[in-house]
Amino acid sequence: MTTPTIDVHAHVLLPGIEALVAGLPGHAEARELDARRNGPAALAVNGPMVGERIPQLTDPAVRLAAMDAQGVDVQLVSPSPSHYHYWADEETAEKVYRLANEETAAHCSAAPDRLRGLGLAPLQHPELAVRALEHALEQGLSGVEISSHAPGRELSDPAYEPLWSRAEETGALVFLHPFGCTLDERLDRWYLSNTVGQPTENAVALSHLIFSGTLDRHPGLKLIAAHGGGYLPTHIGRSDHAWSARSDAGAGCAHLPSSYLKRLYFDSLVHDPHVLRELIRVxxxxxxxxxxxxxxxxxxxxxxxxxxxxxLSDADFDAVRGRNAATLLTEGLS
Known part of the structure; x- marks a missing residue:
């Protein structure tokens, strides 16, 4: 039997979430911050770009037709990162993750043999994160999607230990997908907020998980980094050197930073075949x-x-095309 082609980085838009948060305290301020970080030129492009793609983002039949055209058998569907809303208070955050989990599950239920889903976990309220993961699993989802940080908290924060523990115990997937970059207005032109911001955020978040020893404590964690892990895999030698040369850099994790790349998962979306080959090498x-x-x-x-x-070799091509994801999705929640 041929292994299916599986795309692990695909999104669904959930209008109900935006209706839920509209007008709430903190929402306008969050939108203003996002606008400053992206700049007016990017926002002028983003609106029409998303608008043109509403059918693919919301209609399972349109999604499946597009998958057929691409030769993709299965998608792992995650909410648009615009739905994180990490500004929200505890009550609102619970409503957001429950609605996101339920609506994503409903979208995927249109073709359960071809669509698998991920929910959301509110990183701004670590005490809710495990509850959100449990709720996602109860909906039949494969895990949760998170950003690279929450306001005032990095992924190395001890408050997230229960989330990593529960994800490890259940075999749930955690999809690390940044949204927004704290370099703010420095990236507000030429869409640098995305082209530089996303890979930067990936590298920072993964470095926190590595250097803090989080991956030592949770060796079975199934974490997938979007955008090929950003800048970290191609510049991991600098991290290795710091770990070896400086006591402060090497204090938190037990092994060379590069060794942890073999404990993580990465999507192939790097837009350069040479970078993809290097990602596979490391x-x-x-x-x-x-x-x-x-x-x-x-x-x-x-x-x-x-x-x-x-x-790639035939074996490596088939592994990336679908075999690795098939194994993850079979092992998780089995």
Whole structure:
């Protein structure tokens, strides 16, 4: 039996969440911060770009037709990161994650053999994160999607230990997908907020998980980093050097930072076949998964073509195309 082609980086838009938070205290301020970080030129493009893609983002039939055209058998569908709303208070955050989990599950239920889903966990309220994960699993989802940080908290914060523990125990997937970059207005032109901001946030978040010893304490954690892990995999030698040369850098984790890349998973969305080959070299072909960022413009409309461009061996190609993700989705929640 041929292994299905599985895209682990695809999004669903959930209008009910935006209706839920509209007008609440803190919402306007969050939108203003997002506008400052992106800049007016990016916002002028973003609105029409998303608007054109509403059918792919909301209608399962349109999604499935697009998957057929791409040669994708299965998508792991996660809420648009715009739905994180990490500004929200505890009561609102619980409403957001419950609605996100339920609506994502409903979307995927249209084709359960082809659509698997992820929910949300409110990182701004660590005490809710495990509850959100449990609720996602109860809906039949495969895990949760999180950003690279929450206001005032990095992923190395001890408050997240219960989340990592429970995800490890259940085999749930955790999809690390940044939204917004704290470099703020420095990136407010030329869409640097995304092209530089996303890979920066990935690198910072993964470094926190590595250097803090989080991955030592939770070796079975199934964490998938979007955008190929950002800048970290191709610049991991600098981290290794610091760990070896400085007592402060090496104090928190037991092994060379580069060794932890083989404990993480990465999507293939790096937009450069040479970078993809390097990611596979440092992380291992068994740790890279096909990803497209469907259907946004910073993704790829031909994920398999992007994978072929890396000129991998047949075994590595098949691993990234679907075998690795199939194993993850089979092991998790089994």
């Amino acid at each position: 992380a291992g072909a068994d740790r890279v998964l096909l990803g497209s960022d469907f259907p946004f413009d910073m993704g790829t409309e031909d994920p398999l073509g992007a994978l072929r461009a890396a000129r």
